[in-house]
Amino acid sequence: MPASDTTPAITAQHLVRRFGDFTAVNDVSFTVQKGEIFGFLGPNGSGKTTVIKMLTGLLPLSGGDASVQGIDVRKDPETVRENIGYMSQNFSLYSDLTVEENLTFYGRIYGLDERNLRRRIDDIVQLNGLGPYYKRLSAQLSGGWKQRLALGCAMLHEPKLIFLDEPTAGIDPVARRQLWDLLFDLSAHGITFFVTTHYMDEAERCSHVAYIYFGKVIADGTPDDLRQLPEVNPPGTYRVEISAPHVTQALRAARTIRGIRSATIFGQSIHALIDDNLDLGHLREQLEQQTIHVAEIRPLAPSLEDVFVELTFRHQALQAKEPAVAPEAPHA
């Protein structure tokens, strides 16, 4: 069935994947609209890569349904693969082949004829700025350039949906920034991205994020939606950032103060969730009573990291109450 413009790029409904008696993916549902940059987040071993493998038809589904670009993954994984690009964590390039040869190989795999192949390679080389390295062995490229080449290989056949599995793991900050600029560029041209990442600043850049924790999606929405979730902003509380020179001591002190519901260190400051009736002046007073020097206290909107930390705690508390259905061993 041809995908019309309103068909979502990905619909996942109640995806389940078991390995023996371990459930790696447990009832995962989400929808990715066309043109979105969908950030799929979660700790290591939470099932991110497994979900990608299921959506690309590499792993059969133990349960649920998935359609990618309007194509049923269960029925026609081959056609799904024709219509997507995929870039894996380790960039998957042939190090003894040149930039040109890597591109040519992937182009031919997707069955581009010679004329189309040349045209697409020219386009990609121009877009990704690979020109100066065209005849160089990919082993000699730096991490950032390898990643650009890998992305180029993944989009030679003009897929409308590209999966990027931790695209920025192990590359320098400048290259990371440049990659995201490139993704925004491409996204403006209507390409949908499915990106997994550990970096919260990258999550903030996505137009849609989902957070998976031990096989279950525990948050799904735009970053703004998530920041406003009632679970993250319980009624009668607000968030503050406490800047203090000795953060760890300050944290210990803060945890003793009545009215502070939770507190975590973020770099050189503490993010705390506190009751409405504890005002900022009072809080500073109490901290200073414990000989903590406080530089600044100011109200703060929750960051995505706050959101995920909060949701993870709630989820753990929930699971501790009800007996676990399946043993939740970390997925190797």
Added chain:
Amino acid sequence: MLNPFRGFGAVFYKETLHVRRDFATLFFSLIIPILQMFLLGYGIDTNIRQINTVVYNADGRRESRELLDRLRNSDTFHIYRYVNNDHDLNDAIVSGKCRVGIKIPVDYSDKLIHQMPAQVLVLIDGSDSSVAGQAINVSTAIGLDESLRRVLASTDSAFAVNMRPKILFNPDSRSPNFFLPGLTAVLLLNVTTFLTAFSIVREKERGTLEQLFVTPVRPMGLLLGKLLPYLGIGFFELLMIVTAMRFLFRVPIHGNVFLLAFLSLPYIFVSLSLGILISSKATSQAHAMQLAFLTILPSIFFSGYIFPRETMPKFFYVISYFVPATYFINITRGIILRGAGLVHLWADALALFTMGSLLLIIAARRFHDKVITA
């Protein structure tokens, strides 16, 4: 609509590049079999000659010396040392210096002169069965011949039956003629099974296999694309081996060289497929290497290359039918030594081709099941 060989051209292109980039590996895998061929071709003589022999001649007269001359002239025995007592005779064998000990008793000549049966003791070291067998045969034959001559001389008549053996192929029993055609099968493994054994596991280690799975490439396209460049290399190696065999070792080729080249293709194909299957099973390149080594010994010992298949125990005889080298050695010896044609050898070629296809299909099925996850 689904093309089962999808991606073949792309993979073929890429593999050729890999081979070209890694020229050192290719060079060594081509040259090592040739070196081995020189070592084995010059170093090994399958004919048993000049067995070290210790002699205790207690008699010492003319008759006993004549007997020793006959033993020496047989080319089987080389008299290494004379001793003067039983103990030294025994000692020379136990110490491994000599394989055969001959004791001629003190009354040997007396008994012959008086037309009584004389006895000669032949001690044989049985630790190498083929040496022992040869020593028994030749010493018995000499004894028999000696007796007959004496009997016939006294009655003045001729041999009643005169056996005239004629060896049809390889008449002078040159070792290289027999040895090298079989060796070809073993040497080829070096550029076939060994090279492809790395091909897939290397991609597994690099993580590129995972990437390939997300493309529309089909298992058969992938496997054949990987296999075919090496078919060319294997074929080139075969031509090198056959050339060296013909012109350096002077092994005459009685049959059609082109038929030999043509019928080597199914053998190279099956060896490559075996490598591919190993590669799909192995978890690391070191693992693949070990599995590849496993294929060598059966190719040497169960193929009839060294030991005739007919003398194997039933069980191993049956096993030898599953060893590809069995068929190829039949083909090489058939064409090179006996001048056999396609009429005689088509079944061997067909068996090889079938085996190769089966192995490849099994390997491809492993990809279908996606057992191979990084």
